[in-house]
Amino acid sequence: MGDFLGSAMQDPELEVLSKQINYLNKGQYRLAPVRSIEFRTQNSQLGSGEQQYEFRLNPANPWEIKYTNRVFRTQQMALSLEKELLFKALLEKRYQVVNDLLYLNELRDIREALIQNTENQITVLEKQKGSSFFDAEDFVELKLEQMEEQVDIASFNFQVEQKTKDMQQLYPTGNKTVPAWRYAEVISLPRLEKLVDSLLHTTLFSTRLAYRQEKVALADYEHALQKANINPGFIQTEYMPYRFSESKNPMGISMGVTIPLFNPNKADMAQKKLDVLEAETKLTLEKQQATDEVTNLLGALKNYLVQHQKLEQKIASYKQNETVSAVNALTNNNPLITLKFNGQLLKLRKIQVELKNEIYRTYIALLATSDLLNQKPLINFLSPSLQPL
Numbered sequence: 001m002g003d004f005l006g007s008a009m010q011d012p013e014l015e016v017l018s019k020q021i022n023y024l025n026k027g028q029y030r031l032a033p034v035r036s037i038e039f040r041t042q043n044s045q046l047g048s049g050e051q052q053y054e055f056r057l058n059p060a061n062p063w064e065i066k067y068t069n070r071v072f073r074t075q076q077m078a079l080s081l082e083k084e085l086l087f088k089a090l091l092e093k094r095y096q097v098v099n100d101l102l103y104l105n106e107l108r109d110i111r112e113a114l115i116q117n118t119e120n121q122i123t124v125l126e127k128q129k130g131s132s133f134f135d136a137e138d139f140v141e142l143k144l145e146q147m148e149e150q151v152d153i154a155s156f157n158f159q160v161e162q163k164t165k166d167m168q169q170l171y172p173t174g175n176k177t178v179p180a181w182r183y184a185e186v187i188s189l190p191r192l193e194k195l196v197d198s199l200l201h202t203t204l205f206s207t208r209l210a211y212r213q214e215k216v217a218l219a220d221y222e223h224a225l226q227k228a229n230i231n232p233g234f235i236q237t238e239y240m241p242y243r244f245s246e247s248k249n250p251m252g253i254s255m256g257v258t259i260p261l262f263n264p265n266k267a268d269m270a271q272k273k274l275d276v277l278e279a280e281t282k283l284t285l286e287k288q289q290a291t292d293e294v295t296n297l298l299g300a301l302k303n304y305l306v307q308h309q310k311l312e313q314k315i316a317s318y319k320q321n322e323t324v325s326a327v328n329a330l331t332n333n334n335p336l337i338t339l340k341f342n343g344q345l346l347k348l349r350k351i352q353v354e355l356k357n358e359i360y361r362t363y364i365a366l367l368a369t370s371d372l373l374n375q376k377p378l379i380n381f382l383s384p385s386l387q388p389l
Helices: 002-010 012-025 062-127 136-170 189-199 206-228 241-246 266-318 321-330 335-369
Strands: 034-043 051-059 233-239 251-257
Touching: 002 012, 002 062, 002 136, 012 062, 051 241, 062 136, 062 206, 062 335, 189 266, 189 335, 206 266, 266 335
Parallel strands: none
Antiparallel strands: 034 051, 051 233, 233 251
16 A cells, blocks of 8 residues: 555656756856857948957846846745645545545445345245245335346446556556555544544645745846846947057047937836736635635534544444344344344445545645645655655
C-alpha cells in the first residue's frame, strides 16, 4: 500500500512542471546590462572625404532588469507550488483508489456470505416441503433474490476489474493482482477521529494559499515590469576622420535620455492591473472556499462517525446470545428463521461497510483540502502507525 501511494512522487504528470522549474533555475531569463550595441556610419555631404563613424550603446533599463528577475523568480516559485498542488491531487487519487479497493474487498466478503445465506435458505425450504414450516411465497422470493444476487455479482466483479485497471495505470510496475486489503489493516476509526482533531489545530491550506499569494505577487511584478519597459536612452561615440584636414579633434561623443512623460505601454499596464485585481480576488475566494470546504467535510465526517457508532452498537446487540436464543424460542428453532436473522445481520454489516467507505473517503478529502496530505515528511495516513511514505 505504501509503495503504491509513494508512486505519486514519480508520476509522469509532474515531469512538465519539473522541466519548467529546472529551466528557470538556469537563469536564462536574466537581461544583459546593455540593451543593444550599434555601429553606424553616415556621410552628410555625400563627399568621399566626409565619412563619419559612430558607435552607439543602448543601456538596459535597471528597473526593467530588476522586475524581469522578480517576475521569473516569482514564476519559478508559483510553478513549484503548482507542482506541489498537482502532486497532492495525484496522491489523493491514489488514496481514493486504495479506499475503493478496501471497500470492494470488504463488500465481496459480505456479498459472498449473503449469496451463501440465500442458498442455505432455499435448501432448508426444499427440505421443508410438505411441512407446516414451508412457505411457497418465501421460496419464490428467495429464488428471485438468488437471481438478482447472481446478476449483481457480475456487475460487482466488473467494478473490481475496473478499479484494478485504474491501480495498474497509476502504478504499472506494481503487482498485477487485486490487493487483498481490508479495513482491519488500516487506521481504526477511533484513532482516525483523534488524529483529525489534533491535525486541525496545525497550519492549514499552506500550499493552496501560498500558490494564490505567489500569483498575486507575480501579477504585481508583471504590472511593474510593463511600467518600467521604457528605453532609457543612449551613449554614442563618433569618429570623423575628415576633421584632420581641419586640424580638429576627430572624436566626438553624444548621448540622449528618454523623458518618460508618456508611457507607450498604457494598454499593457491596464491589462496587467486587471490581472492583479483578478489574482487578489482569487486569493480572497480561496481563503473562504478552503475554510468552507474543511468545515463541510469535517461536519460530514463527524456525522458518519456517529452513524457508524450507533450501527455498530445495534449490530452488537443483535449478536448477543440472549437475542439469538429469544429468536429460536419464538420460532420453535426453525433453521429458516435463524438464517433470515443472519441475513439481516449481513445487510446491516453491508450498511456498516458503506459507512466506513464514506468515512475514509471524507477523511482523505479532508486531509487533501487542508493541505495536510502532502505535508513533508510524507506520511501514510491510512497506516495504523502513520508510517512514512
